[in-house]
Amino acid sequence: MTKIIDGKKISKEIKDEIKQQVAEMKKVGKNIALAVIQVGNNPASTVYVGNKKKACAYVGIESFSYELPEETTQEELLALVEELNKKKEVNGILVQLPLPKHIDEDKVIKAIDPSKDVDGFHPENVGALSIGQEGFVSCTPAGIIELLKRSDISIDGKECVIIGRSNIVGKPMALLLLRENGTVTVTHSHTKNLKEVAKRADILVVAIGKTKMVNEEYVKDGAVVIDVGMDRDENGKLCGDVDYDAVFDKVSAITPVPGGVGPMTIAMLLHNCVESAKRND
Numbered sequence: 001m002t003k004i005i006d007g008k009k010i011s012k013e014i015k016d017e018i019k020q021q022v023a024e025m026k027k028v029g030k031n032i033a034l035a036v037i038q039v040g041n042n043p044a045s046t047v048y049v050g051n052k053k054k055a056c057a058y059v060g061i062e063s064f065s066y067e068l069p070e071e072t073t074q075e076e077l078l079a080l081v082e083e084l085n086k087k088k089e090v091n092g093i094l095v096q097l098p099l100p101k102h103i104d105e106d107k108v109i110k111a112i113d114p115s116k117d118v119d120g121f122h123p124e125n126v127g128a129l130s131i132g133q134e135g136f137v138s139c140t141p142a143g144i145i146e147l148l149k150r151s152d153i154s155i156d157g158k159e160c161v162i163i164g165r166s167n168i169v170g171k172p173m174a175l176l177l178l179r180e181n182g183t184v185t186v187t188h189s190h191t192k193n194l195k196e197v198a199k200r201a202d203i204l205v206v207a208i209g210k211t212k213m214v215n216e217e218y219v220k221d222g223a224v225v226i227d228v229g230m231d232r233d234e235n236g237k238l239c240g241d242v243d244y245d246a247v248f249d250k251v252s253a254i255t256p257v258p259g260g261v262g263p264m265t266i267a268m269l270l271h272n273c274v275e276s277a278k279r280n281d
Ligand SMILES: Nc1nc(=O)c2c([nH]1)NC[C@@H]1CN(c3ccc(C(=O)N[C@@H](CCC(=O)O)C(=O)O)cc3)C=[N+]21
Pocket: 047, 048, 051, 094, 095, 096, 097, 098, 119, 139, 230, 238, 257, 258, 259, 260, 261, 262, 263, 265, 266
């Protein structure tokens, strides 16, 4: 029997916990606010940003929305970030990625006050994670750890294989699994014998952005498969990096797309906003 890891349900539980926390904080006069900046109108970004604002409203976090035109200059964006860094009532700053090509993403991320970097993308937060210090953790990998824990899937001593080495998912995922005492392997486009390596995994995390690339040849019997992909199939339907139907009978547990990792990313963003408000007392 394969277990479907229900990210939508688990994220709802987390959001309800956060909602209570936010209400408690409001009682003592503490309000929480997230600033969300979107540059241009990439339709996917508009959907994600909309979901984030909706989730904020659900838990009682205020969201300030900045929708800037595509031709916004890097200087203008940096000036806005600077202004939000100074604003006391703003606890979190999120600059939706990707940014237009004429803007240097690294420079913008670096400009965000690390104590308001609820995405956990700032080098200071990434560094803190890598040496086990307190900081903000990237929401998608943090959400995956939470999914595993709340599904009673233990990480300790397990063979964990990650496909993909992005700064936002693969690398922080490796650090978090390591922190939970997993034995971690990170694979990428230069990895030899990828199928064999992936097949070692008790827990396989796939974050490569290639529609349904991972099929039954990449998974061992009884593996747990976490699909981070947000792709479109030949009919334009949302799907993941894993061929869900092909691996389903072979695995012990799997996250669907949609309804798996995606909603957890947003729940962890809300969690980070609350943490930020608590820390900057
Ligand atoms: N600064 C920044 N921070 C991010 O966290 C960030 C970003 N930029 N850029 C883009 C990626 C992508 N991302 C997703 C969040 C939620 C869903 C999500 O809720 N997915 C739903 C489906 C959504 C749909 O229907 O399209 C699900 O999987 O069930 C997906 C993707 C956050 N990102």
